[in-house]
Amino acid sequence: MEFKEAKNKFVQTWGALGSQWGINKTMAQIHALLMISNEPVSMEDIMEELQISRGNASMNLRALMDWGIVYKEFKAGERKEFFTAEKDLDELAVKISRERSKREIKPALKILKEVSTIEANESAEEKHFVDQTSKLYDFVLKADNMLDKMTEFNENWLGKLVIKMMK
Amino acid sequence: MEFKEAKNKFVQTWGALGSQWGINKTMAQIHALLMISNEPVSMEDIMEELQISRGNASMNLRALMDWGIVYKEFKAGERKEFFTAEKDLDELAVKISRERSKREIKPALKILKEVSTIEANESAEEKHFVDQTSKLYDFVLKADNMLDKMTEFNENWLGKLVIKMMK
DNA sequence: TTAAACTTTCAAAAATAATTGAAAGTTTGT
DNA sequence: ACAAACTTTCAATTATTTTTGAAAGTTTAA
Known part of the structure; x- marks a missing residue:
């Protein structure tokens, strides 16, 4: 080629x-x-x-x-x-995740918080809704934080540690 | 509400x-x-x-x-x-990342490999192309592997460790 | 201040992606 | 074998997103 x-x-x-x-x-x-x-x-x-x-x-x-x-x-x-x-790929990854988090994840989290905190009545349906959206809120929050923290550590011990342990 | x-x-x-x-x-x-x-x-x-x-x-x-x-x-x-x-969110994340990796990342990696291994001539332009696409290949491969390995470890010590250390 | 050399804006057009709905396909019970 | 109760398919339509291009805007130099 x-x-x-x-x-x-x-x-x-x-x-x-x-x-x-x-x-x-x-x-x-x-x-x-x-x-x-x-x-x-x-x-x-x-x-x-x-x-x-x-x-x-x-x-x-x-x-x-x-x-x-x-x-x-x-x-x-x-x-x-x-x-x-920007040609530094670690830097690129950091910027992209920050931006997508700010524009898309954070607003979605806000809504998830809202809907997961309604007063559910006794029905299994409503209880399940609150339970599932609460879990989703926690999960997305955790994932968002992890991504954020991970990208902070450019090419350092953490990445290498994780790779090594996983191989 | x-x-x-x-x-x-x-x-x-x-x-x-x-x-x-x-x-x-x-x-x-x-x-x-x-x-x-x-x-x-x-x-x-x-x-x-x-x-x-x-x-x-x-x-x-x-x-x-x-x-x-x-x-x-x-x-x-x-x-x-x-x-x-699927209501288990860890399982959901695993499935989504596997699928996106298979459908989108892996094929892109294949192309990255191809274009990064051309015979560059002496020009700075071509050298830079090979250098940058090689780095990109390595980076995407690493990220893809990491995501894959991370999702394998559902909710276990690793995730908790990472979270803890990063906080 | 004028004009040349640019960049930005945005309404209209084009391209792309998603959706419809009816015909074709499938499965199950009698 | 038939038909009722469903699901799938796909060409045509509709909705959404992207792109265009020309007018308006900006900056610089003389």
Whole structure:
């Protein structure tokens, strides 16, 4: 396989993976492109490479910056903006989990808390509802915390310990 | 908040959370409904509760069973089928991660392997591509393994240890 | 202050994904 | 073998999400 083909395959794959996990395909593709680029890329180049419109590029770059995983750069003497991706994968994982936790998990937890604390009457149906949603609340809270704490420890003893013990 | 309202809120929330993570909304809603139900539910009832068509209910129940998180049940004397959800949350997490790994992560890893092993020429561009995709391969492989191993240990010393140390 | 070189916005259009419903398929009892 | 009671399938429709592109906005340089 030659470079151009591999590059394209990677961008497509990363885009597909994004879609499957609820991330807009183009957003994931732009991210892929920037991750494998050894130097800052202009919006123009992104549009050209991915064959997308200026508006699309602009909006998705903005989204990536909001996620904190893509940065704007300026080149001396150049008027236009360039972009680079966070290339440290541990850092990337931390940012993605933080953001998804904040935007999706935390709000869901809030609702879970609300619905699990209603006054259940005597019926088995209502009792089961309260019981199950309470368990779900605890579980999601625990998972959310674990992910948060785990990503804090980049590449250190913990990860290695866990891997070792599990092998 | 009264029961009916809470129930509805939970089903809606679970559906929305599903969407955000790449799971069809109705599929997540059916799952939510079954999780909080203390007894098996018929397709008829699901259609009624969620106001969806028979075809929709049938297809999404099939998908949930393919995931291994919803089971068919038969009631003595009844011709029609009933459904129940896996209610053990550790078990649920194991099944979901296994399935997503198998369907999405593993195929992506295969491609990552392919593209990261091309023969790069001397250019910084190609070298960086190989370097970055190799790192990504290692990272995703590690994360996939970790998730797999972690979910194997349901609620045992490891999880507790990790939690404790991180707090 | 003007205009060139850019970026952002957002209503409309296009693409994609989910849903419907009726026909086809299956199973069970008589 | 028949038919009642169900479930599944899938082409067509509908809903949702994404993308476009042109107008509006911004910044910089002269």
